Amino acid sequence: MSFQLDEFLPYRLSVAAAQISRRFAARYAQEAGLTIPEWRVLAHLDHSGAVSVRDIHARVNLDKSMVSRAATRLEQAGLLRKDGHQTDRRLIVLELTDEGRDLMLRLGRIATQFQDELLAELGEDGPALRRALAQLSDG
Amino acid sequence: MSFQLDEFLPYRLSVAAAQISRRFAARYAQEAGLTIPEWRVLAHLDHSGAVSVRDIHARVNLDKSMVSRAATRLEQAGLLRKDGHQTDRRLIVLELTDEGRDLMLRLGRIATQFQDELLAELGEDGPALRRALAQLSDG
DNA sequence: CCGAGTTCATTGCGGTTGCAACGAATATAT
């Protein structure tokens, strides 16, 4: 018998991820026209406080260049500030503005509600999905 | 408390999918330098026989333009043939060459082995992951 | 028939992405 793409885990994973990203993007499009990298930078900053580009790059699975460009766009939109680091002048410290925090408050609610809906759809497979994704990401 | 990107399902899903795609691409890179669209087209043709661009587009979650371009590249590489449909001359029938089938035989083995390794890593969460991905893709 | 509407594959285009190169700043080794 020949190979079945339909049953292939990497393929299923990729399709599901694309589908969910689309559904979620449609949700927050009403509140703000953010790209996925912008959303990730914003969300990470909201919960991490002031950190450098490199820190986000490492933690959020985004290329340095994407963090840099997303930060520039978010700065122009008035959602974050860029400051020089006190002692290490190579670093740039990113921090949300009040406006950025306000937006994340609204987006956070939308995200949480969306996730609740997903978990409801998944039923009892939800926890196993979480464990599996963690395992696959580390592998 | 503020929003936690780390725990957010769409984010975890996207990170896991990217990670697994990278791991898998590294595996088959030795056999062939294929892009992901090329791999999907090849794999689908292997198991479906001769079908049209539109058919692949519908079943494999790829934009028509990507199927078209991938098919052109695979044709130049001698892995598939493009023929006109007998009665409907709008359709283009794609079909693997012998060389293409040979390659898929090797790639199919690599893919199957890779998936077996993943399932071993996942342990008893594997079936739940499958169910969850199916649910999320349809949702 | 035949003309409006639909389906099919390709192509053009703008935006996005990842990689590599760069310059500036800092760390390290001798």
Added chain:
DNA sequence: ATATATTCGTTGCAACCGCAATGAACTCGG
């Protein structure tokens, strides 16, 4: 001390992607 190596953020570039427009082929209603 100072030359070398490393780290950091930005930028240039080429490949890639998704969407819309195109043109060719088919369908269907009258």
